[in-house]
Amino acid sequence: NAGVTQTPKFQVLKTGQSMTLQCAQDMNHEYMSWYRQDPGMGLRLIHYSVGAGITDQGEVPNGYNVSRSTTEDFPLRLLSAAPSQTSVYFCASSYSGGDAFFGQGTRLTVV
């Protein structure tokens, strides 16, 4: 099992560009989440999904879109990148009430 796979690992964007961060899990987990991690801020929840076709906003959803068409995949779309979105992004998955498995992270820089 690969667990939670995130691509790309590193990305540099120019302000205003759009891109999609990919996340896939092979554990048949119903719950998937996206977090961003900034120095001194811990992990902040961006968007969340409880199953295919169902998504919910987290603490910092502005500027990001998600969709969940399958159980396995949960892509995060940046619509128009801004320097404030420079961060490390983690995708995670879990069973209901269970521990979260994290991907390796995507280090995004917006210039």
Place this chain on the structure above:
Amino acid sequence: GQQVMQIPQYQHVQEGEDFTTYCNSSTTLSNIQWYKQRPGGHPVFLIQLVKSGEVKKQKRLTFQFGEAKKNSSLHITATQTTDVGTYFCAGPITGTASKLTFGTGTRLQVTL
């Protein structure tokens, strides 16, 4: 909204010294989870506590869940350089099972 705070933000110890990080939630938690993140890595699950007053041990690590289920602690006995990293607590947002809110984290540095 629900907030989870951790103290201290940073601790530097010499190898062999003990270390404790404290986690406090603004609301009662159904359970609390602890994660460790090595420098440059991703968070890795350590343990989950569910019952009021619960204490669990993993080798040199001792985890406690407060009686009111609003606070928790992680204590490491006789730290080693392999303990270096940031430790996070996390709890489900009220009314959800897996929508986790994470604490601010405690970064532990261990030197010889």
